[in-house]
Every structure is written in structure tokens, then in C-alpha cells.
Amino acid sequence: MNEKTRFIGQSVARLEDPPLVAGRGRFVADVSFPHQLHMRVVRSAHAHGRILSIATTEAKAAPGVYTVWTAADIPEVPPIDFREGRIERLEPFRQPVLAKTYLRYVGEPVAVVFADDPYRAEDAADLVAIEVEELPPLMAADLPPGEFEPGRSTVAEIVRQGYGDVEAAFRGAATIVELDLAIGRHSGVPLETRGAVARYDAARDLLEVYGAAKVPHRNREAIARMLGRGLAAVHFYEGNVGGGFGVRGELYPEDVLVCVAAMRLGRPVKWIEDRREHLMATNHSRQQRHRIRAAVDRDGRILAIDDEFFHDQGAYLRTHGVRVPHMTCGILPGPYRLPAYRAVGHVRLTNKTPAATYRAPGRYETTFVRERLIDAIGHKLGLDPNEIRRRNAISPSEMPYARPLEALGEEIEYDSGDYIGLLDKALAAVGWHKLQADLQARRAKGEAVGAGLALFVEKSGLGPTDGVRITVDTGGLVEVVTGGASIGQGFETAMAQICAETLGVDYRRIRVVHGRTDQIEHGIGAHASRATVMTGSATHSAALKLRAKALDLAAELMQAPQDALDIVDGVVRRRDLPGGASMSLGEIARHLAPGSRTRGDREPGLTVTGWFTTEHQVYPYGVHIAVVRVDRETGGVAVERYFAAYDIGRAVNPKLVMGQIAGGFAQGLGGALYEEFVYDKQGQPLAVTFADYLMPTLAETPPIEILLTEDAPSPCNPLGIKGAGESGINPVGAAIASAIDAAIEIPGAVTALPVTPQRLRAILKVHGKQATNTPR
Amino acid sequence: MKPAPFEYHAPQTVEQAVALLAELAPLNGRVLAGGQSLVPAMSFRLARPAHLVDINGIAALARCTVAAQHLAIGAGVRHAAFHRPAVGGPLGRLLAMIVRHIAHEPIRRRGTFCGSLAHADPASEWCCVAVTLGATLVAQSAHGARHIRAADFFTGVMTTTLAENELLAEARLPLLPPDTRVGFVEFSRRAGDFALGMALATYRLVGGRIADARLGIGGIESRPRRVSEAERILEGGAPTAECFAAAAAAVAQSVAPMTDATAEAAYRRELIASLSRRALEQAA
Amino acid sequence: MSGTCDLALEINGRHYDLAVEPRRLLADVIRDDCGLTGTHTGCEHGVCGACTVLLDGEPIRSCLMFAVQAAGRKIRTVEGLSSGAELHPLQSAFIAEHGLQCGFCTPGFLMLAAELLAREPGIGEAELREALSANLCRCTGYDTIIRAVRTAAATMRGRS
Secondary structure, three states: OOOOOOOOOOOOOOOOHHHHHOOOOOOHHHOOOOOOEEEEEEEOOOOOEEEEEEEOHHHHOOOOEEEEEOHHHOOOOOOOOOOOOOOHHHHHHEOOOOOOOEEOOOOOEEEEEEEOOHHHHHHHHOOOEEEEEEOOOOOOOOOOOOEEEOOEEOEEEEEEEEEOOHHHHHHOOOEEEEEEEEEOOEOOOOOOOOEEEEEEEHHHOEEEEEOOOOOHHHHHHHHHHHHOOOHHHEEEEOOOOOOOOOOOOOOOHHHHHHHHHHHHHOOOEEEEOOHHHHHHHOOEEOOEEEEEEEEEOOOOOEEEEEEEEEEEEEOOEOOOOOHHHHHHHHHOOOOEOOOEEEEEEEEEEOOOOOEOOOOOOOHHHHHHHHHHHHHHHHHHHOOOHHHHHHHHEOOHHHOOEEEEEEEOOEEEEEOOOOHHHHHHHHHHHHOHHHHHHHHHHHHHOOOEEEEEEEEEEOOEOOOOEEEEEEEEOOOOOEEEEOOOOOOOOOHHHHHHHHHHHHHHOOHHHEEEEOOEOOOOOOOOOOOOOOHHHHHHHHHHHHHHHHHHHHHHHHHHHHOOOHHHEEEEOOEEEEOOOOOOOEEEHHHHHHHOOOOOHHHOOOOOOOEEEEEEEOOOOEOOEEEEEEEEEEOOOOOOEEEEEEEEEEEOOOOOOHHHHHHHHHHHHHHHHHHHHHOOOOEOOOOOEOOOOOOOOOOOOHHHOOOEEEEEEOOOOOOOOOOOOOOOOOOOOOOHHHHHHHHHHHHHOOOOOOOEEOOOHHHHHHHHHHOOOOOOOOOO | OOOOOOEEEOOOOHHHHHHHHHHHHHHOEEEEOOOOOHHHHHHOOOOOOOEEEEOOOOHHHHOEEEOOOEEEEEOOOEHHHHOOOOOOOHHHHHHHHHHOOOOOHHHHOOOEHHHHHHHOOOOOHHHHHHHHHOOEEEEEEOOEEEEEEHHHHEEEOOEEOOOOOOEEEEEEEEOOOOOOEEEEEEEOOOOOOOOOEEEEEEEEEEOOEEEEEEEEEEOOOOOOEEOHHHHHHHOOOOOOHHHHHHHHHHHHHHOOOOOOOOOOHHHHHHHHHHHHHHHHHHHO | OOOOEEEEEEEOOEEEEEEEOOOOEHHHHHHHHOOOOOOOOOOOOOOOOOOEEEEOOEEEEHHHOEHHHHOOOEEEOHHHOOEOOEOOHHHHHHHHOOOOOOOOOHHHHHHHHHHHHHHOOOOOHHHHHHHHOOOOOOOOOOHHHHHHHHHHHHHHHHHO
């Protein structure tokens, strides 16, 4: 009769969708206030130079212009600090909110115009004249360093991680494999550009900031500190967000300017980035060059890896400091045992847009590098690379598996995983042997087709602590207030599902609040694939407490022992008498009202706060297989088939998980074949429109086959959850590179991403394989 | 990315349009047709016309008519008009085959055939068609009409012999003999993108030999052209792999490809040889 | 230099009397002057398709047109897709098939697909893939979008 409805593990429809399909979402560009000023940023047209003068008189006099600022107008505004706190040795490399002395990348903010409409703001911005003494730009991280400023070079940092005796391992190795690999500069590029609207409410002495994303609480703290305001005097509001992918939601100069302006100019200030700006001003990512070598024994077991890489950081260190290159060092070994290891990363500043995190930061890069190495070891020893994987992968019995390596401030300890188990499942599901036979037959007929595989470990669930507050009102409606954030991934629905099942109500009667610093004091936002793990676990904890509180009162009023009661669809009933007396949660809330006589000395309100703390991140893992077809004459690559196997520990909403994997795959495909921020010798960015920065359309993106498993739930949280946000993208570069090698029958051919038609033609010609295939 | 200010004019007749152009072109006035190239250029502020003469309201220009020897495409005729063959026979089929390569449907509903010609992007399919098939372009001004051969029309990247006060009112594509074989191949990074190269081949077979061979290329040099060196090899030859390979080699030899942000000359040279051969094979 | 033009627009059957500069893009006028913010601008140069609306039934990119050019034409935006409280089959299908994540590209896809299915209810798979390649999505990887359109097509064929 009254069956307890399960919500966790169900692919229920999303709560977020109805307004979005009706065009009634509220993205930041949809937010407007009366008398608002529009901000337009004047950006550097030079990659490197010294500012001689900035002429703003003509711009100030232009129609509709309120004022124009340069750095001289905001002397009290400090540079944006690092998200993890002060790191004195890196502080000199922070970006000033407006350029003061130097211009260091095309797109760097130099001045801002405030006008009554965005068209006129842009007209005025055109009138700001910047006189520049040009300096030679440094456009590669592996060139000799240049001068950042007098007395300081462009070597921002050298990051190192490692352990064991690497030299001894190489001396004793039966085989040494060396590769020189590069990942091209690309980034998240969400379909919604950045934006912010700030309004100062003088009556309440409150600065309100709209358009928050990713880490609203953290950004609010930073702005409050930068503006010298108390925390309670600044609030951030997140509405609908058009994708984040790591690049939206960090604190940028424009966000600070909008806040300062709202305070000082006495009018709301709105800034919406345009696409050209976005491609040269929002964080870039991924560009690294790795010189990596492996010492291998006779049986293909890896004895040591020695990696030296150059990380092209761009012009400044932004909120992430050097965390991405540091994580690169820590995460490179992936699923394999590694007796000795050394990684050295040169974090070099160049005259390009600054770089930071983009979905699976450090992992897209290192999975490419590491799996290329596996393929190379296999080739050198005459073994199937999958055999190399079998011989080196960490086994389930070795879990938890710790190494003296770090990422994001904690030691990397794999919680659970059966890597080879999943590899076997993936090979079986895709029909690997038949696939290889079919591809071989097609190659014999002259087609350049091949399959590649990559095995990877992801990371998720960055802690340490999150908390949520759940309240049931007297009507029985449930509100879950989180400090989380939604960038479109279905956060609200996932939290509602967890609360629904744990508490015993329908998920559609649950409202989930996120991105509102005025509704909850603490928040971790949504990044590093942590929301489902951390906020989900906190929701679970709070829901259990709320359930207990409700049943405690119900037990008294229904005169039944607590363990005889259950909550189903928002109603408390006796398990053994489901048709008997009952109380709705709304009724219970009424009994718990402050003035209620039946409350006893219980805390008023059917409301609780629940917390979850974790010591460790969790480590989901997967295997991807790509099948590609190469056109030898044009160098074009088509992905014919793509398969992803992923162990999620436990899926709250399988359809949402698969959506994350599919979306990540498309982005990974972009980075493998199409997307690149290219610069000319003068440091001018060449990919500043969607006609030059090429993202995959439906035509380039094959349907993805997904095998989702729950073989290795995480022991680190009560529901066993691991995250999925970065799972789809992580190994795509590696898998496609491997497939291209197979298609053109040149092992190790692909050493750089993206594999553009021109680059592939060059590879084919070097190996004498550029002619049209003729049937053999 | 908002356009700079301009004054807007919307004539109802060709006479009004050319009168406006006579007056306004010297004042940095331009024609607005489909807008699919001009409007984004204005949004990037790469183009800042002070006046726009919008010809979308001129009914007389929106016609695509079949004359005795040619298809007359008015300035207002959209790309989408060619999805269904605008004329029977090989020409209609060819245009319907090519139009699918032009951007995407919503662009094709607004963008115009003549607008592509006036814009003269080297990678424009219609420019390649006009030159390969020997189109005649009709330029109207306050002084009257001027007929221009397509081969003379394009002078370089985004540059034509159209005067600033002239409206490209009509393009006339010669009808193709009913036994004409046609082949068109283009290579671009993604579906709908600007081509890195394209080849258009048309010929007939008379007594098993190639006759009236036309091989045009686009996206390779600063303007599209017929490759006469290749056509000489084809004319009178047998439609065999050897013949096509020789023609392709002649293309590779004769072209002076562009190097730009998208591709280098050496890549384009080899690409157009392959595409030429494929277009010839497709037509066979 | 340029003053404003009087402009009467009809959007989703409603009449709007406006005064706009000729340079104002149709997308901006729909959003800011008419308050219909469901139409989104993702690139402002006609590549991403997020700004797709129907103009006299034809799918066009509203960032590639000046508002003054739309005088006397019938515009339909995503806000006009549903009939009162009843969702258009595409809207229901997008929800059912998880055809959206962040929702920013969704209005553009809905309008593109609405015209497509109205014109060719029996559209085949290859043509559907080609047609939907017109718009960019950065979240979904497109699988669920095409599935949603297929589902809606089947629903609409079943009804007619």
C-alpha cells in the first residue's frame, strides 16, 4: 500500500527545468535595476608594454557617459588574492584590477566606462586612448624566461612532488621510454559569458551582487575584505548560470570593479561580457609541455616516472595561484603503482590570458601524458598496452592506497576502486576483440580507422566540511538551504532526491536554495565535483536529524515507540498499522511552533542544521574507448564511436550522471581536435570569435555509449557517493590520440593536442604515409 | 559588441535604392541585404557604415527567374531558395547540393546569393560557382546597369570591382546542358564552417571523352578561379583515375595558395589537389 | 548622429510600441525593451544560435538583424511556445529526456526545432542531425537534445 518511494538512484525529471524551457530563467543578463549604469571595460590591445598615458577626457564627454576610471581612480583597491589565502612569495604576480604600469596580455583591463546603456558605453570606450611603449612579448613557457618587472623574472614558481630513488630506478631499468608531449591552450568557454550586477542599498548599508557562481560565499568574503566591509554588509546572489566548467565564478577584476562602482557611484552597475572579450579575458587553461620518461622492467612494470613540464600560466597568477601545476604533479600517476616518481613543473608567465582551472584541471593533461606513456611502453616491449595496464594497475585489495603526493592541499589517497575490473567490463561491453578485428579488416581495404583506450582516475568530493539547514513548514513543504551553487548540473534535483528519500517526502515538495549568502552563513559552492558528495552528505545528515526530530514528537503525540513509526510521502504512520492514525509533517511543524503548547521543551520549529566533514577526497575512475576515422588527404578526423565506462560509487540520478559524462566528452573532444587559443608572434590572440575558436557541434559529436557502474562506493561518506562532473572530459584527449595512432598505424604519432588537419598531415608526411590508402 | 550608430534607409524600389547609394555611398553608406556577414562585422566594429540602405523591402529584387539561357537571381534571393532546385536540370541540382554547405539553415533564411558575391569572401561557395560557371553580374547605379563577367568581378580578398555607389542587383548563372555532370567537394573543420578549400567540377562526356570541362577552386587563393591548366588536361581526355590525377597535379602546380590563421599555403596546395580529384570523381 | 525610430513590433501575438536607435539588434530589443529575456545572446555574431527566434515562421538569428528590420513582421520567441499552461511537446520532451543542463542554449534549440518539426514532422535521422548542428551547446554533448527532438516529433506526429 504505502510503499516507501526510493529517490536515490532514480532518473527523476529535474526540478530546475520548467522555468528554463519556458525561457523564464534568470541569468545575470536578465537582471536589471532602475537607473543602472552599464560598465564597459577598455582592454589592452598590446601583449606587452608600458603604459605612457591614458586619455579619458573625450570618453568622459561622450553622450550618456557617467564617468571613466583608470587605476588612478581606484588606488585603494588591492589586487585579487588567492582563494586559499595569502601566499607571500606569489603575491607579486597577482593581476591589478586595472593595469597600472604594465600591459601584459591583449585583453587586460585598463579602464572602465560607466554609461546609461551598453551601446553608448562601447562608443565611449572606443574613445579612450592608451599610449603604450611596446615591449617584446614572451609567447612560450619553454623559452628562456623574460622580465616580469625590474628585478623579477617570469618564473613564477617551480612546483615539485615526488618520492623514492628515481635515479636508481632508471639505472636498473631494462627499458626506458621518453616522450615529449604538449597539450594546447583551451578552456571551458560556457555558452553564457560572464557578468555581474551590483547594487548598494544605502538604507540597509548592504552591497548586493547578482550573477554569483561557483563559490558565492568565498567571493563574498573576498569582496567584503577588499572593500573593507563587514561580511554581513555584502551579499551574493546566484540565479541561473549558463555553465561554469571551472572558469566562471572565480573572482575577476570586473567583479571587483562592479562592486566598487556600485558603492561609489550610487547607482546599480551592470556588466555583461561579450564573446570577444570572453575569449581573451576569461581564464584559459591546459597548456603544458611535458618531457616525460619511464623506467620499465623486463615485464613491463613501471619502476619510475620522471616528468618535467612547462606550464604556460599566461600573464598573471589568478585566484588559483599555482594549484593547477601543483596538482598536475600529484595526480599524474593515476591508477598505476609507481615505486619512484619525480615531477617538476615550471610555472612560467607569458603574455597571454592568465590560466587557471578548467574541468578536470591537471587531469586532462596528465591522463593524456600518462596514457601516451602506457601506449609507448606497450609498443616498445611488443605488448598490448592493456597488458601493461593490467601489470601496473593498483588492485582493489590494496585500497585505500596512499602515496606521498598531494592535490588541493591534501594527500592523495584512493578510497576504493577496481580499475582492471572496470577495464574488463569496458572491453566486454564494447566488444573489443571483434571491434579490433573489424577495424583491421577495414584498414586492409584502405580505410584509416582505429581504436584507442585510456584508463583514468578522477577526483571529487573536496571537503572539508559542509552544512545544510532543512525546514518543514506548517504546510508540509520542505526547504533545504545549502551553501552550494548550481551551474546547470542539476544540483537542486540531486539534493532534493537525497532529502526526499532520507526524510520520506516526495522530491517535488522540496525547494532547494543555493548561492544565497543571505540565507546561510557557510557555503562551499560547486566545484571540484564536490557538491553531490559534500552537500549531498550534509543534506543526508540533516534529513536524518530532521526525521528524528519529527518522529520524536510524533512518537509522543501518537503514543507509539519511535522505531514503530515511519515517514512516507510526508506523513508519519505506524509501520504495522499503515492505514491507522497518522500525522503529516506539516502538523508536526505546527506542534513545534514557538507558541505551541505541545512543543514541550524542544527547540521551536521543524528545522535542523546538519553537517558533514571529510578527511579525504574520493576517487571515481573510468575507461574510455574511441574509434576514429582519418582522412589521410585532408588530415580530418571523425570520431565514429565513443564509449565511456565509469564507476560512480553510487549514482543519485543516473541520467544526470550520464549527462555530465556526455557533456564532458564533447568538451574533451573539442580539446583533442578543435579548440585552441592561438597567438601570433606579436602576441595578438587569433581565436577571439566562435568562427576561430571551434567548439564541437552535433555533427562532430557522436552519441556516447555509457556504462555506469557502482562497484566501488566510497567509504568516505554515508551514501557511498563519488562525483561525476569531471568524468566525461578527463581521458578524451588520451583516448582519441591513441585511436588516431591506430588509425594511421603509426604508434606514438600523436604527441600534441589538438590534432588539427594540418598537424596530422605533417605527421603523415614525416612518416611517409600521406597518400590515399589503396586496398592491400 | 554593439554596432556603432548609423542612419537607416529602407527604399521600396530599385530606383530609390540606387538614388540613395549615389547620395550616401560617398558618405560611408552601404547596402544591407541578408546582413549575415555585414551585421556581425558591424557588431565587431570592423565595419562602421554611417548609412545603411536596406534592400529587403524591394519586391522586384526578391525574384529568382529562369530565362532562356540563364537563371536570374535577384539581390534579395536568399540561400534557402536553392534547397529545392530553382531550375530543372544539372544547375538546379548543383545549387541544391552546394547550398547545404553554406553555414546553417537560419543563416540561409536571411543571407543572399548576391550578398555573398558582393562580400567576396575567398571561401564563399557562391563566388566559386559564379566564377566556374561563368556568371554575369548586373550592377545597378543611378547611371544605369553594368554587366560584369564573374571572372573579372573578384579582385582579391573581400574585394570586387563593384563601385561603392553600385548595387549588385542580379546574378545570371548560365544554364547547364542537360547532360552536364557535376561534382562539388569542400573541406571544412566543422559542418557549416568556412571552407579550407573547395573544388567544383562540371563536364560533359561526348563519345566517352570529356568536353566543356570546368574546374573551379575556392578558399585556396585570394579569389576563386577556374584552373585552366587543369581544364586543358581534362578536355578531350577520358574520365579515368589517371586523367583526374593529372588534372589534380596541375591544380597543385598552378595555385598560389593563401597562408592565414587557418592554414598554411603548403597544406592548401595539397588539399586542393585532393579536393579537385574528388570533385572530378564525383561528377563521373 | 542617429536618433530613434518609432517601431511597432509584434511578438507572440502582442503589440509593442517602441522608439529605438536603428543600430539596436533585434535580440537586444526583444530582451531589454520588450522584457522577453528568454531569448539569449551567446556570441552576438551569429554562430551559436542561442538567439534564434521565429520571424514570420522562419528561424533566424536575432543577433544578426536590426530591430527596425522586423517592423510589421510576426515574431515568436520561446515565451510564446507554450499555449497557456500547456507545454509545447518539445518543452515536455526536453524535460523528459534531460535535454538541458544549464538551459542557456535551450530557447534557441527549442525555436529551431519547433520550426523544423512544423515544417518536416517526418524528418529523418540524418537530416535531423544536420539541422540541429546549427546551434551550439556546451553542457549536454547533444545526445539528449536530439533524443528530445525525436521524442517530440513522435508525439506531434501522433497527434496529427
